[in-house]
Structure formats: C-alpha cells, structure tokens
Amino acid sequence: MLEFVQPLQFGGGEFLTWAIVFFVLAILAAAVGARGVAGISMEIARIFVLIFIVLAIVALLL
16 A cells, blocks of 8 residues: 655744744833843844744755
C-alpha cells in the first residue's frame, strides 16, 4: 500500500504572530512610559521576526 508523504512544514506563522504580539506590547509600553519593557519587547519581536524569516527561507528551499 502506498503512503503519501506530507511536505515538510514549519510553524513559521506562529513566530510571526508572536512577533506582532510583542510589537504591540512594545508600542503600548512606550506609550505609557515603560521604556525598559518596550525595549525588551522590541528585542523579542525582532528575534521572532528573524526566526520567521530563516524558517521561511528554509521552507522555500526545501
């Protein structure tokens, strides 16, 4: 019996969703004056965007 192979899929969309969440958190924190929280949130969002980009490139190459 033949088995169908599923294509390799990464959860890249989840990283993008979390990046947007942390970006919004950073904007809200900056608006109320919590600069430390805003900076940390932006760093986390940046890391998630970079992970998303790497996974998207790997998925396109495979």
